[in-house]
Amino acid sequence: MSAIKEELATKIDSTDWLSLRAHLERGGVIIVDPMLDLAEVGAAVANDEVKTVERWLLSGLLSKPSAEQIQAWDAESGKSFLCLIVSPYVLAQEERPVKG
Template sequence: MTDTREELATKIDITDWLSLRAHLERGGVILVDPLLDLAEVGAALAADEVQKVQRWLSSSLLAKPSIEQIQTWDAEQGKIFNCLIISPYVLIQEPVNP
């Protein structure tokens, strides 16, 4: 999984909320808590590590965006996210300010 994680780390991109909106409409957007490593989450999904993913879901470290979050992001012009595509999902994570 380390090789997959390293490979996925190179595929993390930055995009704005408007570009992610189409993926939201089809239910493909998953919000990743900043406590988690985006590439590690992607690797776990790609490897079908059900128990690990289930643990994150039950801890609310992975979740579908809430209606409130979506409304907030819609109102913010140019809201930026780190993103990683693990088909059919788009993992998004709010960048942590230094």
């Protein structure tokens, strides 16, 4: 694991949609598909790995929140996300309920 990825992995935090929504106004929120490792995506963004990030964007693994997602998350109080700030972006990944 790269040093930057290791460092970013320690900065992943959990937050709710309301806190995240504030960043939405300035267009800084990027939704990361749960198939991707959040620290890996953060490292790719921080290292300006354009080809990798473009591939994820084109395949839909990275995206801006859609109007439908925003509406659903607004309606779901307490919706939680893992988030990682890689300025100027806030990378967010839906937290999935743990099945037990």
